[in-house]
Amino acid sequence: MGVGPRAGRRRSPWYTAKTEFGGEGMKRLLIGASVVGLGLGAGWWLTHLERAARTTAHATSSPPAIGLRGVDLIEYGAGSKLWDLKASEVSYDPDGRVATLHDIRARFWEQGRVVSTAQSPLAVFDTRGRDLRMQGGIRVDSTVEDGHIAAREVVWSAASQSLHASGDVQFQRGPSWVRAPELWGNRSLRRVRLGSPTQARIRLFTGLR
Secondary structure, rough: OOOOOOOOOOOOEEEOOOOOOOOOOOEEEEOEEEOOOOOOOOOOOOOOOEEEEEEEOOOOOOOEEEEEEEEEEEEEEEEEEEEEEEEEEEEEEOOOEEEEEEEEEEEEOOOOOOEEEEEEEEEEEEEEOOOOEEEEEEEEEEEOEEEOOOOOOEEEEEOOOOEEEEEEEEEEOOOEEEEEEEEEEEOOOOOOEEEEOOOEEOOOOOOOO
C-alpha cells in the first residue's frame, strides 16, 4: 500500500491519503471517521484514509509507512461487530500487512453487546489473518462475569474468535484465582481452558459461620 504526498508538497510531511482496492467478499475496518478495510488475498476490501498522516522515509524502492495518531478501530465479521479499540498511535508497515498500536483500550462484542474489555500498552494487528496480538502486560475483564485475566500476552484469534493468553497467566473469578502458563477462553470469559501446570487458590462459601 504505497501512498505519499503529492508532488511539490515539500514544506510539511502531513498529507491526506485516499486509496482503494477491490476483489471478492467484504470486511471492513473502521479507523476514526475513516473506513479502512485492508484486504489481502481472496477478500474484497475498501481502504479509505482521509485524515492527517505522517510518512516515514524509506528507500526509493520501498513505499512509505503510514502513521496515525488518536485512532479508533472496529472489526466486523459476518455482519456483526467483533471488537473495537482506541489507540493513541498506530503505524502501518510499508506493505500495509501489519499495524502496530500503542496504549490501546479494546472492547470485545458478542450478539450486539460488550462482553469484555482489555487494556494493553502495545498491540500488533495482522491485516491479513485479522489476529490482534496484545503485548506488554494485559488485563482482560469480563463484563458479564466476575472474572478477569492478567498475562504478558493475549491474542485475539480471528479464525476461532477466541482469546489465547500466555506468560504468567492469572485467571481470577470472584475470590478464587488460578495461575497457569496458558489460557484459552471465549470473549466473555465464561468458558476457559487452562494449560498445565497450574497453581490455584479456591475459596468456597458454604453459608455457615
